[in-house]
Amino acid sequence: MIDVRALVVSYGAATALEHVTLSVGKGEMVALLGPNGAGKSTLANTLAGLLKPASGTVEVGGRLALIPEGRQLFPDLSVEDNLMLGGWRSGERDPSFVYELLPRLAEIRRRRAGVLSGGEQQMVAFGRALMSRPSVLVVDELSLGLAPNVVTDLAEHLAALNRSQGLTVLLIEQNARLAFDLCGRAYVLESSRIVAEGDCAELAEDPKVAGAYLGGAIT
Amino acid sequence: MSAFLTYLLNGLAVGCAIALIASGLVVIHRVTGVVNFAQGTFAVVAGLCMSSLLGLGLPHGASEVAAVLAATVAGLLTGLAAIGKPGVTPLSSLIVTLGVGVLAYAVEIVLWGDQPRSAPGLAGSVTVAGARIQTQYLLVIAVTALTFVALALFFGRTYLGKALTACASNPYAARVVGIDVRRMGLLAFALGGLLGGIAGVLVTPMRPISFDTDVTLIVNAFAAAVFGALTRPVVTLAGALVLGVAETMAAGYGYGSHQLEIALGLMIVVMIVQASRRTAISQEST
Ligand SMILES: Nc1ncnc2c1ncn2[C@@H]1O[C@H](COP(=O)(O)OP(=O)(O)OP(=O)(O)O)[C@@H](O)[C@H]1O
């Protein structure tokens, strides 16, 4: 579904991704871990077609939707308008299936997106991405700045969509526990390069990965 | 007293014309972040086209529509020059719009010469509460009211209008959902051309227009738009009406040569007040 080969992306003289190769199969949930500044969001934006590769190839089969880092809503527009604009590509103008999935959004549909709590904003960002009827969803930091129960809630929705509709997911996370719980495979990106990849179960055993991403390094 | 009322009504009409041009500035600035100094040019293009087309014997209605279309095309062309290339900053685009304005002088002088041109509008006058007002002035007020209602409906109710607002609200997010922000910017410029064109078609019968009338128009419109911080159409309308009335009163009571100074003076006062308010807010939040 996602096939990235030898991808190089740079901002002017600074290279943010160096020969990154990664793939996500149809219906798979794959995690991408990495410290701040590793290049994770750069990869997300490149997959969404917002950044041009300097070299290498990016192939995406089907419609890709991005839940960007920091939600990135339209603060001046209502929740409903935010959702409707999510349907720009798909032509979907009826958000009722999103309201069924996330009933809280139906309650706040008339509110301005800019005044919502972080959790509500992430729900809107999630719903807005679903409005494009995607077959691939890239989530850039689902858990960032959210209370654990909100994260669990959204993660459950994600897993349910993956099970019921075969939605392919690339989950970019700092919270490796969450990522390992949800995903089968994972990649680790550090200073612009993939430094580890494999089944989540194996990676969790890897002392370097566990130390850096499962909290071992703090002690 | 009836002289006062006449000046007031005339002033409102003048303010409406300013408001139409200012609304074009606001639309373009909101969507693209660019201050379009060629906005007055769109009105001039429409006014000159209209006078020529009427001179050629085209009937009223058709002439006005064609002139407004010409201004819309001028808006689109200005947009292509200003934001057509990806990655241009709003400041560079602003300078391009200044350049477009100057280039337009050359084109207009070649096509129409440098003498002011007029065009007949609605003839006759009506008496409102003892004050005489020309029918054309009433037409200006009515068309402006309709245009602002249409704009509010377009931006508030239609999907395309919301997509335009989205580009202004968060351009990155607009790209994330697949909106072509550059195309929307061009659409905003075309809309700016349309609004400027409507203004030009309405103004030309009130006061003759020549290639350099755009300076007066843009200074007034900019003053009104600054009033609404270049983003709020309704405040802009209010600002334009205040300006129009102030200038017409000044002219009516014998200070006609100082109209531009009044606009500039008001604009500077508003900018100073807004700047101090903004610093006050940012100081509070730190
Ligand atoms: N628009 C930009 N212009 C220039 N450099 C950028 C830009 N965006 C990101 N970078 C640089 O590219 C590198 C990778 O950034 P990126 O945002 O992809 O990292 P990240 O892994 O998402 O980090 P975080 O966990 O903090 O979100 C960083 O060094 C960053 O400074």
Ligand SMILES: [Mg+2]
């Ligand atoms: Mg990031």
